[in-house]
Amino acid sequence: MRSEAAANALVLVGPAALLGGALLFQHVGGLYPCEMCIWQRWPHAAALVLGCVAWAMRSNRAVVALAAVAVLVSGAIGVFHAGVELKWWEGVTACSANLAGGSQADIMASILNTPLVRCDAVAWSLFGISMAGWNAILSTGIGGGTLWLLARK
Template sequence: MIDTPSSRLAQRLAVGIPALLIGGALISQYGFGLYPCEMCMWQRYPHYAAIGLGLMSYVLGPPRLWVALAALAILVSGIIGGFHAGVEYGWWQGVTDCATAARAEGVSAIDAISAAPMIRCDRAPWDLLGVSLAGWNFLISVSGAISILYLLAKRKPR
């Protein structure tokens, strides 16, 4: 059982931050057609892990360990997002090629691949205030992970 208000907030954030970021990514993909590139997908995997780790803190002990592990997973996603944002802004070279969002529903695989849009890792398909989605993931994930770890480190008032 988590015993302080700050630890309970950390526990909620450990589930809430990655859930909201994944939700936003899925809405942008399926609702607005912003298909993810390979590096976008890399950022999602640690968030999925963080959701699982955060939920485990509610049922397995010690909960502070699970919350800390979730925070580290969120931090990993943020670091990947920062690297991806740097690739998008041309600060450094990426480590992957472009990807496609091919679906072979009712057509041959070759036709599906030929008709699929090319998703480039070095171009931001959308930005807000000059910050790409990968950049926002970096900002939110890193600050969120640091906040969670800070809240966990706070001591119980005497």
């Protein structure tokens, strides 16, 4: 398999697995994401779109590289989030919620029915590493591995 094709495959499979895992934890495991968890998902979604575009173009190095950068951005957010969980630095301090439109009663019901999830609390860990930490490790490996494959002759 050519390095470029392998890089494209990595940038498709890696983010899909990480995003799929996060969604399984949320919808099957009942672990609702905090705001920073959601931030980590957006770059993976962007990487998937870019990876699909590159695949449709029969691999485009620039698009695959851009997808790898998106995965690395998710990893960087994961590093920040893990640091917040470990109390190395302060995270977001403002309260946030996705509010459904409608009447005042609908908005109040949306607020009251939304689970409170703190960004500075570890909801799940494996070997002492939180989900944010695993995202940082795996995203850095996937993004870095993709760029390494692209740099090979």
